[in-house]
Amino acid sequence: MKFSGWKLSYFLLAFLFVPNRAFAMHIMEGFLPIEWAIFWWVVSIPFIILGLRSIRKTIEENPETKMILGLSGAFAFVLSALKIPSVTGSCSHPTGVGLGTVLFGPLAMSVIGTIVLLFQSLLLAHGGLTTLGANTFSMAIMGPIIAYYVFKGSQKMGLSFSVAVFLAAMLGDLGTYIVTSVQLALAFPSEVGGFMASFTKFAGIFALTQVPLAVSEGILTVIVMNFLKKYNVSELKALRVFSAKEAH
Amino acid sequence: MKKNLLLLAIVVLLAIVPLFIQKGAEFGGADGEAEAAIGEIDANYEPWFESLWEPPSGEIESLLFALQAAIGAGFIGYFIGLMRGKHKEG
Numbered sequence: 001m002k003f004s005g006w007k008l009s010y011f012l013l014a015f016l017f018v019p020n021r022a023f024a025m026h027i028m029e030g031f032l033p034i035e036w037a038i039f040w041w042v043v044s045i046p047f048i049i050l051g052l053r054s055i056r057k058t059i060e061e062n063p064e065t066k067m068i069l070g071l072s073g074a075f076a077f078v079l080s081a082l083k084i085p086s087v088t089g090s091c092s093h094p095t096g097v098g099l100g101t102v103l104f105g106p107l108a109m110s111v112i113g114t115i116v117l118l119f120q121s122l123l124l125a126h127g128g129l130t131t132l133g134a135n136t137f138s139m140a141i142m143g144p145i146i147a148y149y150v151f152k153g154s155q156k157m158g159l160s161f162s163v164a165v166f167l168a169a170m171l172g173d174l175g176t177y178i179v180t181s182v183q184l185a186l187a188f189p190s191e192v193g194g195f196m197a198s199f200t201k202f203a204g205i206f207a208l209t210q211v212p213l214a215v216s217e218g219i220l221t222v223i224v225m226n227f228l229k230k231y232n233v234s235e236l237k238a239l240r241v242f243s244a245k246e247a248h
Numbered sequence: 249m250k251k252n253l254l255l256l257a258i259v260v261l262l263a264i265v266p267l268f269i270q271k272g273a274e275f276g277g278a279d280g281e282a283e284a285a286i287g288e289i290d291a292n293y294e295p296w297f298e299s300l301w302e303p304p305s306g307e308i309e310s311l312l313f314a315l316q317a318a319i320g321a322g323f324i325g326y327f328i329g330l331m332r333g334k335h336k337e338g
């Protein structure tokens with residue numbers, strides 16, 4: 001408990017500093033009109049609550065998977081810290097939520113993704129508190145949901161496990177930034193052309209930059225999964241990651 | 249193992265190639281560009297809230313980013329070592 005007390009006082013200290021202006025790969029602090037900021041917070045909170053429940057249930061049923069949950073969090077932590085150059089001549093970073101989604105389902109990642117975003121908005125002025133609801137929705141909720149259904153769909157289509165993992169992580173990553181573009185376009189429709197004109201503009205900035213990074217994230221997720229397949233098969237089976245055909 | 253190294257090489261290439269095909273590009277954040285785009289769409293928009301704290305310099309910001317990656321990578325390394333050790337015992 002001493003540790004959490006220390007953390008709390010650290011954050012309180014951070015609050016005392018003079019506010020400054022900052023930009024981030026996620027939606028920047030103060031850059032969503034207040035009604036949209038509140039809207040995305042309201043949409044995101046139920047998912048976070050469900051996510052906490054989902055994690056508790058998983059840990060109760062399979063306590064041995066705790067370390068793998070930690071690994072999923074650590075993976076998201078590393079990947080979202082890496083700003084990588086892209087073919088568009090600007091930089092962005094992967095999200096790292098695909099791995100945890102395949103292992104623990106999309107709801108669990110809503111919690112882990114929010115923790116990563118909170119860390120970045122408080123300590124790195126990357127993203128923001130007012131836009132945390134919106135950024136949580138794109139990176140920690142929609143990204144994982146897309147990844148989850150891509151993964152399940154790929155398994156149903158009979159694609160190999162590695163290909164399914166790759167597609168899930170890649171499209172979840174890409175989906176996150178498409179959702180970000182939708183969120184910005186909704187808040188800032190163009191005078192001429194409205195939502196679609198704005199969406200094209202934002203998607204051109206975010207989503208296009210993200211394509212090679214999404215491929216990288218897919219590959220890195222497969223590498224970690226290859227390791228888990230070798231050393232943690234029993235846990236993967238307990239988490240029902242494999243399809244019926246692969247399970248035996 | 250060999251397959252994983254090959255996959256890793258592709259990731260490294262994906263990060264290096266842009267540096268060569270986009271010579272002279274700024275490689276700023278996609279975020280700064282989004283901010284400019286908002287300015288184009290709605291010139292009157294003023295951010296209504298600012299970060300509570302911001303790293304005082306680019307150096308300190310990169311320190312914190314490196315720290316974030318190090319914490320995550322440290323745990324991943326610990327995990328890999330632990331699982332390999334367990335595997336050998338069993």
